[in-house]
Structures are given as structure tokens and as C-alpha cells.
Amino acid sequence: MDVLSMDHYPIMRADADGRDAYCTNLEVMRTEALRKGIPHWNFFNVMPFGPHSDPTEAQIRWQVYTSIAYGSRGVLYFCYWTPRGDEFPKGGAIITAEGEKTRHYEEARRVNGALKNLGPTIMRLTSVGVRRIAPDATIADALVGTPIRSLTPGDYLLGQFRHADGRKAVLINNYSITYGAWPTVEFGAPIDEVREVCPRTGKEIPVRDDSPDMPGLQLSLDAGAGRLFLIAD
Structure with missing residues (x-):
């Protein structure tokens, strides 16, 4: 099955807010997926790296529900397992590089629990x-x-x-x-x-x-x- 997928990690800091650009890209995904008659998915941010701050649960929710508002059929976390390497010195994904749960595990579990229940209806929209x-x-x-x-x-x-x-x-x-x-x-x-x-x-x-x-x-x-x-x- 063909799927249109992107990754976009909006900056969400007091001094820089990239959320409108995230929505602009979601609109492009929505339009092109409808034109092709295929679903679209997107990766979003759940860990600190580079200029990205460590997201709060509200920021995770926002990335998920705006994606759903734009018709996304799949939401994907970056990252589930913390990658090793110089680019990610802070760690902090859903699972640490050593295999331990971070606070994001329970946050993602709560968000995913709601999506699991909403999902059968979302898939018919x-x-x-x-x-x-x-x-x-x-x-x-x-x-x-x-x-x-x-x-x-x-x-x-x-x-x-x-x-x-x-x-x-x-x-x-x-x-x-x-x-x-x-x-x-x-x-x-x-x-x-x-x-x-x-x-x-x-x-x-x-x-x-x-x-x-x-x-x-x-x-x-x-x-x-x-x-x-x-x-x-």
C-alpha cells in the first residue's frame, strides 16, 4: 500500500514557535494525499536534540491532534528508542539508550490510549x-x-x-x-x-x-x- 509520510519537528520554545510551519506542511500532505487517494502519516518530536527543547505532554498532544485534524492516519514518534551518538547527547526519547522508560513513556501511553479508541472512527473519516x-x-x-x-x-x-x-x-x-x-x-x-x-x-x-x-x-x-x-x- 502506498503511503505519503514526512517528518517535521516543530520548534516549540518561548523565543521561537514553529508550529504554524508544521501546520503548513500538514496541509500540503493532506492535499496531496487526497489527490492521490492514499493515507498520510507523519513523524513528530518527542525528545530534545539540537535546537529542540524536551517536549511537554501538552506539546506531544498538540503534535498528535493537529496531525489528526489534518487527516493523518498515522502518527510516529521520533524517537521511540534513544539513538546513541554525538547528535543526541541529552537522550530522552520514550526509551533510553539503555532500555529504561523515560517520563515520555507514560505520556505516549496516555496519548496512544486515546488514539487507539478514536482510531476506528478516524479510519472512516x-x-x-x-x-x-x-x-x-x-x-x-x-x-x-x-x-x-x-x-x-x-x-x-x-x-x-x-x-x-x-x-x-x-x-x-x-x-x-x-x-x-x-x-x-x-x-x-x-x-x-x-x-x-x-x-x-x-x-x-x-x-x-x-x-x-x-x-x-x-x-x-x-x-x-x-x-x-x-x-x-
Whole structure:
């Protein structure tokens, strides 16, 4: 089977943020994979080397969920086993060069656990678009053509899909790698026609309001995290 794959390790430091360039490359991968009718995968960074800092769990989540938002069918860690050599003096991959687990092992296990549950649904989705909702965006204009009618201001990435059964799907990603997000969201369909794919079970469940005492539907998103919703067409 043909697969389109790339590696891109975005700089994520206070003095240098290469995440937008990472997304630009993901858009190229998305477009070309759709044109060829093949899946695309990508490697991302999970260890310190060269100018790259040691990623936090939120930064790992961000790299994974933005990839999924752009339609990636496979996410690959650089590196699983720490390579030896002068280029990697800090070590710090998921497994050390000596075979011991690092803190990234449990971080990757948590992320992979969610992906394992979301995976059967993700594999039935076809990407139809990606929309960045930046903090300074005019929300009404930014949401035109998406399955979401309104969203409180923040920093988000929306991955839009068509499910094999004809339903629409949207992945809402918290673009921040520092702060959690708690947006008020209104979908373009009645809430009883929307289901979330549970990252703990993989089952479709009714959408839960994370702040039921507040007006509207509130969704909680950890830094870098994403949540996947299916919407009746």
C-alpha cells in the first residue's frame, strides 16, 4: 500500500514557535494525499536534540491532534528508542539508550490510549478541510462553512471530515500548548443530533456539558488536546 509520510519537528520554545510551519506542511500532505487517494502519516518530536527543547505532554498532544485534524492516519514518534551518538547527547526519547522508560513513556501511553479508541472512527473519516480559529479572528466569518455555528474566542484548530456513513465530523483542537480551554460551543445541528467519540471507550456518546450551570454548551480541552464529534447531516 502506498503511503505519503514526512517528518517535521516543530520548534516549540518561548523565543521561537514553529508550529504554524508544521501546520503548513500538514496541509500540503493532506492535499496531496487526497489527490492521490492514499493515507498520510507523519513523524513528530518527542525528545530534545539540537535546537529542540524536551517536549511537554501538552506539546506531544498538540503534535498528535493537529496531525489528526489534518487527516493523518498515522502518527510516529521520533524517537521511540534513544539513538546513541554525538547528535543526541541529552537522550530522552520514550526509551533510553539503555532500555529504561523515560517520563515520555507514560505520556505516549496516555496519548496512544486515546488514539487507539478514536482510531476506528478516524479510519472512516475523509478530510474535507481545516480551519484555524485564531484569538483575533472574527468568529462568525471564521466559522462559515464549518459544522460549528458559534464558538467563544480562543485559539483553536478545526479539522472537518465526512464519515463513511455520510455524517459530518469535526475535531476541535486546543491550539494552545500552555493553557487549557473551556469554550462555549454551538453546533450547526441540534445537540441531540451530535455525538462525541469517547477517547476512553471509542463509543459514540451524547455530548456532555462540562459546565451545566453556565449558559450554553461548555467543552473542556486540555492544552494541545482534541475532541472528536459526529454530526447528523
